[in-house]
Amino acid sequence: MNSQAIEKRRETLASMCDERARMLQDQFNVSMNHLQALAILVSTFHHAKSPSAIDQVTFARYAERTAFERPLTSGVAYAVKVLRSEREEFEKQQGWTIKKMETQEVSPVEEEYAPVIFAQDAYKHVISLDMLTGKEDRENILRARASGKGVLTAPFPLLKSNRLGVILTYAVYKSELPSNATPVERIQAAIGYLGGIFDIEALVDKLLHQLACKQSIMVNVYDTTDPYDPISMYGSNVTGNGIYHNSSLHFGDPMRKHEMHCRFTQKP
Ligand code: WA2
Structure with missing residues (x-):
């Protein structure tokens, strides 16, 4: 191949990769906005109403019917803050006991x-x-409530399915919290945590299949928060030679870094 053809091929790869990265980032962004709206919904209809207007059946039905608004998520869940002194009353009211994640004891x-x-x-x-009681979930909850922003875990195996997932968490606060509150005020005023579960493997695959000529390009997505220990979020780990392109991804949590790497699967 002459150098002009190589240059052309490099440009084609770059634009295909950038297009995919942009699509993924847009869908992530849309999903993230709707998770924040869901946190406000819970605040309005569960916490600010007495009696609450939401129970598990209502929540599950609403979440299912609005799932199209969160295209990269496979589910949502809402946890509440319960202090030691409130536990007994809370468990009596729920009709179940609080359990540990790993052992379910x-x-x-x-x-x-x-x-x-x-x-x-x-x-x-x-x-x-x-x-x-789960390392990734705990860190996310603590960071979400101190910051008031949406925060993201690294990819980790989810309970039960063991599939690789990423969780985005928004804290819900008592209504009187001012928007310029300090981290300490935020921690105290937190009352719950809304999490969106991103099933990266399945949902990125679905997204990429919507694009034409998906066969000719191989896509990998990494969490590169620790540059010496990138975590694969999507794609097989065949490291072919030949040209490759690195498109940046921004998933809204400045603590986490992500990259998309693309290669052609066929020789020209
Ligand atoms: N949800 C579902 N499966 C999981 C999981 C989780 N966390 N963690 C591990 N496997 C209620 O951020 C708050 C949901 C956590 C939200």
């Missing part, structure tokens, strides 16, 4: 808990589990 006494009370049907199995 009754939780020992803790300062505070974050049991899931509502979930989309596909994730019903997390109801009653204390999300502060």
